[in-house]
Amino acid sequence: MTTFVSRASWGARAPRNVSNNITPQNGGVTVHYVGSGNVARPDHSQCAAQVRGIQNGHMDGNGWADIAYTYLVCIHDYVFHGRGPNVRTAANGTNPGNQNWYGVCALIGDADTVPEGLVAGIKSAIADLRGVGSAANGINGHRDHLATSCPGSRLYALVQDGSLNPGGGGGPSPAPAWPGVYFRYPPVTTHSSVRTWQQQMLSRGWSIAVDGAYGPGSKEVCLAFQREKGLGVDGVVGPATWAAAWTAPLTRVEALTRQTLAASR
Ligand SMILES: [Zn+2]
Ligand SMILES: [Zn+2]
Incomplete structure (x- = not known):
């Protein structure tokens, strides 16, 4: 059962500004990871500090308004509130990417495995964004927006096979049976x-x-x-x-x- 962690609970700094210029009904949710190596914290008591560190890097290092991501998900099935639903992200690397897609970051690196708790948390985050965040059903990876290794080969495989789709049982949604009629034009x-x-x-x-x-x-x-x-x-x-x-x-x-x-x- 996923636990959502409020900004106050993880000790977030206030954002410098907030933009609601996002149209996720034209895209969906983009999946990220932290980067190279082993970065997943084995003990959940360390996860909030990891999120604070990422926020400091984005605000102080990159000069951004806030932590870039919409949500961050740890391997223990906790979803940390980043910018949150209906707020433009800075995570996806392109203007169309940030305009049409939320950014959900898995707190793992490319040397970490993808445990069940992480998959469950990502699915909960995506379900939430489809609900209160009006996200369309698209799920892609950071590398679909530009050339990057993110979200790593293990996680990207799950992006592609439908395992992160909260509406699906681990696969793409089945199509209704073909009606047996070819749609052509002309004539209508x-x-x-x-x-x-x-x-x-x-x-x-x-x-x-x-x-x-x-x-x-x-x-x-x-x-x-x-x-x-x-x-x-x-x-x-x-x-x-x-x-x-x-x-x-x-x-x-x-x-x-x-x-x-x-x-x-
Ligand atoms: Zn990324
Ligand atoms: Zn954790």
């Missing part, structure tokens, strides 16, 4: 399952009308999605493109693609 394909697919694409963040009619707008989204996911790019929603709408990881490239698409309209 009208079918009840078109609405199901449009709703799913909308929930991934794509700018799409949910009207049950597969026309030029839906096809444009389909083409961009197929291109980004390495699917056959034919603008037709068949079995593979249908399933990928539920099972393909939500990546940074997809987030950028759909922003560009929305901006071009």
Whole structure:
């Protein structure tokens, strides 16, 4: 059972300023680690001091307004409140990264293992951010935003296989059965399952009308999605493109693609 630790409880300094300029409904949660070596504290009584040290480094060393992360999670299933929900992070290394993604830092290094308590804590942090923080379902790693080893190979493997997804049982969410109808345009394909697919694409963040009619707008989204996911790019929603709408990881490239698409309209 995860314990959330308030800023007062871990002895946080006050932030210099707070920005609420974040739109995590367009991204989700980015996972980080502390860095190289063994840094996980074996005894939980040492974890608060570790978080204070990270905050001091970010505020005094980097000159940032506060500790960069939204939450920090130790191997003992404790979630330390960093900037918290609905506050812009400084952790993800790019403007789109900090605009659309929260930052959750695992208190481990690349030589540490990933114990169950850490996985449980990260899942609790992500569930919280999807709830009170309005985060979309995306989960990625710091290295998806720019070239970095973060969050380390062990943790990144769990990012990729769905193990950190609080809504899933350790895998990507299953797609509903393919309806057996190919969505094409022209002419417009009208079918009840078109609405199901449009709703799913909308929930991934794509700018799409949910009207049950597969026309030029839906096809444009389909083409961009197929291109980004390495699917056959034919603008037709068949079995593979249908399933990928539920099972393909939500990546940074997809987030950028759909922003560009929305901006071009
Ligand atoms: Zn990182
Ligand atoms: Zn701990």
